[in-house]
Amino acid sequence: MGRVLSLIRGCLAFVCWLANTIFWVLPIIIFSPIKLIPITVTQTACSAFVDNCATAWITINGLIERIFHPVRVHIHSDAELSTKEWYMVIANHQSWVDILILQKALNRKIPFLKFFLKKELIFVPFLGLAWWALDFPFMRRYSTAQLRKNPKLKGKDIEITRKACAKFKSKPVSVMNFVEGTRFATEKHQKQNSQFKHLLKPKAGGLAFALSAMGEHIHKLVDVSIYYPDKVPSYWDYISGQVKDVHVHIRVSEIPSEMRGDYMKDREFKIAFQEQLNKIWFEKDQTLDLLAQEKTAKKKV
Secondary structure, three states, X not given: OHHHHHHHHHHHXXXXXXXXXXXXXXXXXXXXXXXXXOOHHHHHHHHHHHHHHHHHHHHHHHHHHHHHOOOEEEEEOOOOOOOOOOEEEEEOOOOOHHHHHHHHHHOOOOOOEEEOEEHHHHHOOOHHHHHHHOOOOEEOOOOHHHHHHOHHHOOHHHHHHHHHOHHXXXXXXXXXXXXXXXXXXXXXXXXXXXXXXXXXXXXXXHXXXXXXHHHHHOOEEEXXXXXXXXXXXXXXXXXXXXXXXXXXXXXXXXOOHHHOOOOOOOHHHHHHHHHHHHHHHHHHHHXXXXXXXXXXXXXXX
16 A cells, blocks of 8 residues: 555656646746847846746745655754855765755755756757756866867867856856766775765866856855765655655855866866865765764664
């Protein structure tokens, strides 16, 4: 009976999530051509409108969750957050559910989360246009082979992304980066021989690239640690009510000077940046370990 109820709950939740997504994506797509009008006031108003649509989408998703698959998200933080501030958000990555948890934990507390996307994704039907309308920065990375063949391309990727982020100079934004580059898995962890107990090794290049592209506009780092006490859930586990508790630890700090510079050309900066990121990652690993110990202690009681 429990499995049947889970199936019914999951199906109903999925239908509601899909309907909610279509409901809010349509006006975003319909109004997106307005952003092509070269009038600053019009573009700013359109950006605010589509961002509000996306925020409303997350809010309704939260309502669907409370009705069909309630989840207790325990926030561990005393940080002051604001929708009028610029943030770089980093988090550990274990499941696609992480994005839903991040949206739930940070919705209406900071500006709507933006993700750096590969330039090719702008051609994804419907979603590509919606991401463009929502000002998701599209980035182009050139491979080592491409740079070797055409040295003039060196630095072009940073310049293209910096131009894409120029709109954030006067508009508060939160840019999301999963520093591990991929979802955590035991096999990946063992293959890396990672020095971290609960994390994969952080990839410094992507974060350094993002910070360089954003320049001085982002000056606060939001470090989020997500811990699932039972098991790392799939999307189906989440919407079918199999996830009861999630712990989210949030730490906010100023972006240190050691993390600003030319990662590609300055070797000393590259080493300092990696060391600073490893320091953050060690602290995150300790946070996750404490949460795991608390879970073990509760089981023994």
